[in-house]
Amino acid sequence: MKALKITGYGNPKENLDMQEVALPSIKENEVLIKIHAASVNPIDNILLSGAFDAVMPVQFPGPIGFDVAGTVIEKGAAVKNFNIGDKVYSRLSEAGAIAEYVASDSAIVAQKPTNISFEEAAGLPLVGLTAMHSLKNLGRIKAGDKVFIQAGSGGVGTFAIQYAKSKGAYVATTTSTKNVEWIKSLGADLVIDYTKEDYTKFISGYDIVLMAFGDEHTLEVINSVNNVGKLIGLNGALDKDALDAWGVQGEQRAYLENAGKHVLEAAMEKGIDYRFTVHELSAAQLDEITQLVENKAIKPVVDKVFGLDDSIQALEYLASGRAKGKVVIQVQP
Numbered sequence: 001m002k003a004l005k006i007t008g009y010g011n012p013k014e015n016l017d018m019q020e021v022a023l024p025s026i027k028e029n030e031v032l033i034k035i036h037a038a039s040v041n042p043i044d045n046i047l048l049s050g051a052f053d054a055v056m057p058v059q060f061p062g063p064i065g066f067d068v069a070g071t072v073i074e075k076g077a078a079v080k081n082f083n084i085g086d087k088v089y090s091r092l093s094e095a096g097a098i099a100e101y102v103a104s105d106s107a108i109v110a111q112k113p114t115n116i117s118f119e120e121a122a123g124l125p126l127v128g129l130t131a132m133h134s135l136k137n138l139g140r141i142k143a144g145d146k147v148f149i150q151a152g153s154g155g156v157g158t159f160a161i162q163y164a165k166s167k168g169a170y171v172a173t174t175t176s177t178k179n180v181e182w183i184k185s186l187g188a189d190l191v192i193d194y195t196k197e198d199y200t201k202f203i204s205g206y207d208i209v210l211m212a213f214g215d216e217h218t219l220e221v222i223n224s225v226n227n228v229g230k231l232i233g234l235n236g237a238l239d240k241d242a243l244d245a246w247g248v249q250g251e252q253r254a255y256l257e258n259a260g261k262h263v264l265e266a267a268m269e270k271g272i273d274y275r276f277t278v279h280e281l282s283a284a285q286l287d288e289i290t291q292l293v294e295n296k297a298i299k300p301v302v303d304k305v306f307g308l309d310d311s312i313q314a315l316e317y318l319a320s321g322r323a324k325g326k327v328v329i330q331v332q333p
């Protein structure tokens, strides 16, 4: 089968290679998924760059991609919750989504929503689990909360806006001029054009502030915004729970603790509860996403669909930072 491989740390053009590899064999708790579609996420480019070597080192040639939608074609003896032919989706525990087949623990696989395509379904798991962990598990979102979501036009943002609205929250978000009207149509109550206005002036007193782009922006909030309920980071300073969740120890832990210390200290000094999101791989949460999509509370947002042989272009497009919703790879019919 075809599988995209990371051949060394670097960039998509020079360090990715489509290779012919053996079909994966399955363990008794696993299903073999024929992949119809995959989606790409910033973590794929981060792992490829080597920037996450301290947390998730890549063994070369290493697999890439975490989001899949496809059909179950084989199952292990202990798998009771799936049948051959089931149409499923998953955020894989180990990379390997940009390939024709993948073996996965059935405990992190769910039935895909019936009312959307495989391409749309492949765009949901990682961003959906991230938005839900941030807003529900860490943010304890409830009706009437005021929620700020940085980068409403990205993969996470397009899901998070709709999720927060489905919970009855008031949602403010940022995007650039060209995306403002479109993001309003996703249900956001206040869309701030970050190229024209300082978003920090609007979000004092918010219950949840979800920051997408790292320490510089997170510090802007800590320094300029008052009465923040929960400040949640998707990128940048890692708190103790995040380091524990990833099992980072020793020198790497000391290095990462030191890298994020100034943010954690600044938050603590201002009495702000800062948390870093490490989303859970949870079939129960995927089932909840399936319900939300089937009830039309959440609509998948797909920007571009690339063919499997154009996977490198898909990762380059995502790395441009301008994607509007999800970047998807159509793998096989």
Ligand SMILES: NC(=O)c1ccc[n+]([C@@H]2O[C@H](COP(=O)([O-])OP(=O)(O)OC[C@H]3O[C@@H](n4cnc5c(N)ncnc54)[C@H](OP(=O)(O)O)[C@@H]3O)[C@@H](O)[C@H]2O)c1
Pocket: 041, 042, 043, 126, 127, 130, 150, 151, 152, 153, 154, 155, 156, 157, 174, 175, 176, 177, 179, 194, 212, 213, 214, 233, 234, 235, 276, 277, 278, 279, 318, 321, 322, 323, 324, 325
């Ligand atoms: N911790 C976790 O579990 C986890 C999981 C998923 C993602 N993440 C992180 O979350 C972040 C977002 O991920 P994603 O998948 O949504 O990324 P993405 O889809 O690549 O985001 C692209 C979008 O970001 C917007 N954008 C860029 N700079 C912006 C700025 N300064 N202010 C507001 N919007 C801006 C762009 O809109 P314009 O073209 O209008 O600028 C574009 O629509 C990334 O840093 C990613 O690494 C973390």
